[in-house]
Amino acid sequence: MATPTTTRTGARSAGGDAGSDDAARTWSIAEVADEFGVTHRTVRHYEDLGLISPERRGTTRVYHRRDRTRLGLVLRGRRLGFPLEEIRTIIDLYDAPRGRRSQLEYVLGQIDERRADLEQRRRDLEAALAELDGFERRCRDDLSRMA
Amino acid sequence: MATPTTTRTGARSAGGDAGSDDAARTWSIAEVADEFGVTHRTVRHYEDLGLISPERRGTTRVYHRRDRTRLGLVLRGRRLGFPLEEIRTIIDLYDAPRGRRSQLEYVLGQIDERRADLEQRRRDLEAALAELDGFERRCRDDLSRMA
DNA sequence: CACGTTCTTGACGTTGACGTCAACGTAAAG
DNA sequence: CTTTACGTTGACGTCAACGTCAAGAACGTG
Numbered sequence A, B: 001m002a003t004p005t006t007t008r009t010g011a012r013s014a015g016g017d018a019g020s021d022d023a024a025r026t027w028s029i030a031e032v033a034d035e036f037g038v039t040h041r042t043v044r045h046y047e048d049l050g051l052i053s054p055e056r057r058g059t060t061r062v063y064h065r066r067d068r069t070r071l072g073l074v075l076r077g078r079r080l081g082f083p084l085e086e087i088r089t090i091i092d093l094y095d096a097p098r099g100r101r102s103q104l105e106y107v108l109g110q111i112d113e114r115r116a117d118l119e120q121r122r123r124d125l126e127a128a129l130a131e132l133d134g135f136e137r138r139c140r141d142d143l144s145r146m147a
Numbered sequence C: 001c002a003c004g005t006t007c008t009t010g011a012c013g014t015t016g017a018c019g020t021c022a023a024c025g026t027a028a029a030g
Numbered sequence D: 001c002t003t004t005a006c007g008t009t010g011a012c013g014t015c016a017a018c019g020t021c022a023a024g025a026a027c028g029t030g
Helices: A029-035 A040-048 A065-079 A084-094 A101-146 B029-036 B040-048 B065-079 B084-094 B101-146
Strands: A055-057 A060-062 B055-057 B060-062
Touching: A029 A040, A029 A065, A040 A065, A065 A084, A065 B101, A084 A101, A101 B065, A101 B101, B029 B040, B029 B065, B040 B065, B065 B084, B084 B101
Parallel strands: none
Antiparallel strands: A055 A060, B055 B060
């Protein structure tokens, strides 16, 4: 897969003036989809939920580096088993205004909550891994005793 | 809650001969449910999926220590975001026969797969925590610059 | 300019993980 | 013996996270 054969259209830079190569590149929905190993339907679903908001060139979606970054965060959150709504509130936090002090303190509070959650998960994870290790040892013992 | 007022029935030991106190105790569905902070519906659902299989005293479910152990594993798996079906295959692995060598080798293979999955999750988790830390630092910097 | 490819917007279907409600059994308490 | 609390089996509802058509629009190519 990903062999650069014939289909190599739409790699033009976007609206600005520069045309370097990677900073101002744009991507089609198909490109981001199979770059991240998801379907276009999934990508659109995430847009419906406000997780990403690509530019529109006419009716067509145009994805920038920012969108890919966010999509990456979403998928990591998904691998960690978070519901998409929760993921949205988290990554929205990342580029929230935080101009006023109150805003900043709210954000810091949210951070603490998130961290508590993640650390609970880490405990669960370590426990699961430890059990798995112990179980493997017992299995290997059984195996060696069979010889 | 859990005040030992009037309702203190059904704490008799089960079928055997001993009657110590905690090893051979049994529990009702309501007891396990609110001990683990889930509804009775959830407990029954897990039974439907074969995650636990309590004894039946007539039609009534009677839970033993084994069931509570398994329920604990299930809920940890759930906190980690695993689908229940997958959880079942994993904890079934724990008390699989593993008498013959082939069985044992199969189990060891499964263990490796599981561990790979868990370690991917750990990487995601560490990354998320690291990002969170960095983000908090930036926020605190912003805050101190506002003074 | 017809054609195939890629994209679009609906809209309904599906699966997992339960919630919820109805209707009924049963055992201790008054 | 009725009440009350807890338990049981269906069966349908719901919500999230997509899958899966259907039916067009837009665009480069032979």
